[in-house]
Amino acid sequence: MSPPRVLLAKPGLDGHDRGIKVIAMALRDAGAEVVYLGLRRTVPEIVRSAIDDDVDVIGISVLSGAHVALAADLLRALDHEGLAVPVVIGGTIPERDAAALGDLGVAAVYPVGTGLHEVVAGVLQLASRERVQR
Amino acid sequence: MTEVRETTDAGIPVREIYTEHDVVPGLDERLGRPGRPPFTRGPYPTMYRGQLWTMRQFAGFGSPEEANERFHFLLDRGQTALSVAFDLPTQLGYDSDHPVARPEVGRVGVAIDTADDMADLFSGLPLDRVSVNFTINATAPIILAMYLVAAERQGVADEALAGTLQNDILKEFLARKTFVFPPEPSMRLSCDVVEFASGRLPRFNPISITGYHAREAGCDAVQELAFTLASAIAYSQALVARGLPFDSFAPRLSFHFATTMDLFEEAAKLRAARRMWSRIATERFGAQDANSGRLRFFSGNSGTTLTAQQPLNNIIRSTVQCLGAVLGGAQSIHVMGYDEAFEIPSEEAVTLSLRTQQIVALESGVPRTVDPLGGSYYVEALTDEIEARANEVLSEIEAIGGAVSALERGVSQRWVAESAYRIEREIAEGIRPRVGVNVHADPDDTAVEVPELFALDPSIAERQIARTAKRVAARDQGACVETTAAVEAAARTGTNVMPSLIDAVRAGATLGELADVFRTVFGEFREPHPW
Numbered sequence: 001m002s003p004p005r006v007l008l009a010k011p012g013l014d015g016h017d018r019g020i021k022v023i024a025m026a027l028r029d030a031g032a033e034v035v036y037l038g039l040r041r042t043v044p045e046i047v048r049s050a051i052d053d054d055v056d057v058i059g060i061s062v063l064s065g066a067h068v069a070l071a072a073d074l075l076r077a078l079d080h081e082g083l084a085v086p087v088v089i090g091g092t093i094p095e096r097d098a099a100a101l102g103d104l105g106v107a108a109v110y111p112v113g114t115g116l117h118e119v120v121a122g123v124l125q126l127a128s129r130e131r132v133q134r
Numbered sequence: 135m136t137e138v139r140e141t142t143d144a145g146i147p148v149r150e151i152y153t154e155h156d157v158v159p160g161l162d163e164r165l166g167r168p169g170r171p172p173f174t175r176g177p178y179p180t181m182y183r184g185q186l187w188t189m190r191q192f193a194g195f196g197s198p199e200e201a202n203e204r205f206h207f208l209l210d211r212g213q214t215a216l217s218v219a220f221d222l223p224t225q226l227g228y229d230s231d232h233p234v235a236r237p238e239v240g241r242v243g244v245a246i247d248t249a250d251d252m253a254d255l256f257s258g259l260p261l262d263r264v265s266v267n268f269t270i271n272a273t274a275p276i277i278l279a280m281y282l283v284a285a286e287r288q289g290v291a292d293e294a295l296a297g298t299l300q301n302d303i304l305k306e307f308l309a310r311k312t313f314v315f316p317p318e319p320s321m322r323l324s325c326d327v328v329e330f331a332s333g334r335l336p337r338f339n340p341i342s343i344t345g346y347h348a349r350e351a352g353c354d355a356v357q358e359l360a361f362t363l364a365s366a367i368a369y370s371q372a373l374v375a376r377g378l379p380f381d382s383f384a385p386r387l388s389f390h391f392a393t394t395m396d397l398f399e400e401a402a403k404l405r406a407a408r409r410m411w412s413r414i415a416t417e418r419f420g421a422q423d424a425n426s427g428r429l430r431f432f433s434g435n436s437g438t439t440l441t442a443q444q445p446l447n448n449i450i451r452s453t454v455q456c457l458g459a460v461l462g463g464a465q466s467i468h469v470m471g472y473d474e475a476f477e478i479p480s481e482e483a484v485t486l487s488l489r490t491q492q493i494v495a496l497e498s499g500v501p502r503t504v505d506p507l508g509g510s511y512y513v514e515a516l517t518d519e520i521e522a523r524a525n526e527v528l529s530e531i532e533a534i535g536g537a538v539s540a541l542e543r544g545v546s547q548r549w550v551a552e553s554a555y556r557i558e559r560e561i562a563e564g565i566r567p568r569v570g571v572n573v574h575a576d577p578d579d580t581a582v583e584v585p586e587l588f589a590l591d592p593s594i595a596e597r598q599i600a601r602t603a604k605r606v607a608a609r610d611q612g613a614c615v616e617t618t619a620a621v622e623a624a625a626r627t628g629t630n631v632m633p634s635l636i637d638a639v640r641a642g643a644t645l646g647e648l649a650d651v652f653r654t655v656f657g658e659f660r661e662p663h664p665w
Contacts, residue, residue, distance in 0.1 A: 013222035013238050015311025018351045018438070018554050021664060025555045038661055039311055042234075064222055065477070065590065069237035094476045094587055112475045113442025113571070116562040 002033075004127030007055040009037035009046050011074065014064035019090060019112075023059065026120050032127065043073045050078070050085055056127035062091040063112075068100055075105050086126045090119065139567075143396040144354035146519055152511035158518060161509075164409065168504045170424070172412035174405050174517070175505035176463040177428045182501030186214075187459075188466035189491045190267055190432065194219035194244035195478050196594045197601070198254035201244035205259060207481065213488055215297070216259070217267040217468065219243030220277070225312040227273045227649025230598040239595035242478070243269075247602040247646065249639040252280040253287050262290040266297035267342075267432070267466075272314040274301040275327050276648045278340075279635035286640075298339040298388055298432070301327050304365040305344045307541045309351035309550060311661075314649065317538055319656035323631065325372050330632035332383040339388035339430075341369065346434050348546075349392035352554020355403045356520055360527035361546060362389060363410055364537035370419055371536075380419040384426035393459040394436040395451060401507055402516035404431070404462025410521055433459035435470040444570035448472035449486060456494050461507055467491055477587045544662050551664060602644065609642030617641045621648060625655040 008024050024034045035053045071089055086107035093111040101109050110119050141147050166172055169179030194201040205216050220243040223235035229247045230239045239245050270277045278299055303320040306313040331340035345362035373383055393400045408429045415427030435455040440448040449472045459467045469487035471479025507513040531540050540546045560566035567573045617638035624634045
């Protein structure tokens with residue numbers, strides 16, 4: 001079976017990319033194929049790449065506090081395209097917002113402080129579930 | 135995990151005990167006297183006995199009124215200077231009504247669209263008496279112009295203004311990532327600001343050359359030092375290439391370092407930084423003025439050492455880091471809020487940060503004598519070792535063409551990311567202890583929420599957009615168009631942009647409009663792929 005494919009991107013204007021780069025390197029070391037789009041990506045760019053690169057999971061990272069608005073935009077756009085790829089989000093996310101993100105349809109929330117292994121295992125599990133379903 | 139690690143955070147092996155045999159002969163020359171080259175023991179002769187460091191908590195959120203309120207709050211509690219955080223749209227040159235700005239307005243800092251906003255930000259704060267630090271880079275020339283106009287409206291002369299503009303675009307490409315224009319025109323704008331200020335703003339630091347963000351992005355203390363000095367060399371070379379004598383601008387260069395948890399390594403790094411810059415100033419740039427090699431710095435505590443787990447532990451971490459900055463001889467200090475793993479710090483948390491500084495300053499006795507670690511076998515050996523290692527990294531950077539070239543090729547960024555990954559793996563594997571995370575964790579520590587987090591008023595964006603619309607409608611459109619055109623002409627011809635920017639913001643041009651002028655002339659930069 002081909003390796004799981006994960007799209008990682010930073011939407012919005014936030015430039016904190018230490019975490020997302022670490023996750024990208026850890027996922028690659030765990031055997032995933034990682035498409036890293038980098039900083040300041042628009043929702044249409046992320047959706048385009050999700051389609052073109054046929055990814056199993058989309059991971060976004062936001063440390064500016066704009067996570068709810070940006071996740072909502074992304075999920076709306078994916079829904080519009082009829083794309084059922086699970087979305088995970090990491091960043092400076094207070095617990096009060098984690099529930100709101102779950103209600104929006106975010107598959108997993110990884111706030112600051114989540115262990116590296118936990119994120120990698122969670123993303124890979126979502127990816128393999130996605131593979132099986134297709 | 136109860137064993138003591140035998141290497142520093144940067145991986146320098148440490149002996150069980152240090153004696154005089156571990157200190158290379160010639161220490162007296164390497165130390166000198168405080169306030170005299172090579173400044174190892176401190177930039178000023180009497181250090182904190184003469185004047186305590188400036189307590190400068192980084193603050194700002196929401197609209198100018200809300201940020202102004204927090205500034206008054208901090209000054210009322212004994213803070214001695216201000217440090218402005220701007221929101222991302224302001225840092226990236228978008229007005230609040232720009233579609234990409236909307237979700238970010240007022241979030242990580244204050245939203246500033248016009249010179250009127252800047253005047254409101256400092257309402258009731260006399261700018262000839264309060265020193266102000268601005269964390270702004272790509273749009274630094276526009277923000278400086280707005281600040282000068284705000285001061286003008288208070289009747290304060292340029293010569294009376296004290297403070298610091300971060301204006302270090304190189305570290306944006308390296309780590310902080312609020313770049314807008316490509317490296318070359320970005321360097322030019324940074325240098326325009328330094329050139330303009332070196333004649334007109336004698337008490338103002340027009341640039342703060344920064345290793346802090348690379349450190350926060352994951353590099354170690356040695357790399358932080360090397361990156362910072364490589365940037366300082368690049369700016370100095372660019373300014374000298376403009377025909378400015380080194381001694382005309384070097385005394386106003388300021389620096390910014392992180393102070394993290396490895397107490398003695400951090401103090402040693404800061405001591406080594408002063409010695410290295412003093413040598414670079416003299417040996418490379420032929421400084422004649424002793425002030426040119428006098429490295430002064432602001433120290434920020436490290437946010438990345440703070441944990442979401444057991445957040446009150448962060449108060450203790452911040453205390454150790456504040457102490458490190460003082461032992462390293464900082465001129466101004468920011469202490470992190472213990473709740474910053476979750477949100478912008480609450481009023482309770484910023485008050486505690488300020489109190490941390492005040493307790494170290496007034497109760498610990500540490501500021502009583504200059505460079506209390508001077509002569510410690512361990513710290514002197516560590517200072518020498520960090521200097522030697524940082525010089526090696528600096529040579530590597532120079533071998534690939536210096537700071538700008540290393541950034542354009544993505545080499546420096548890769549070093550930072552690799553180091554960040556190494557640290558994270560060490561935490562995950564339990565090699566690098568984090569109390570409350572991988573050691574002494576609470577088994578049932580599922581709820582990590584801190585009570586009473588700061589919550590941003592959701593109506594801020596709407597209110598800010600309405601304010602700016604009103605001001606744009608009220609301005610003299612002809613004057614605005616004319617002065618904005620002059621900015622474009624200056625940008626195209628290579629004339630210093632500062633005088634025309636001041637005219638334009640005085641006429642009511644917005645930050646977004648002026649950044650658009652630069653976008654048109656210079657283009658926008660997209661980061662090369664990291665792998």
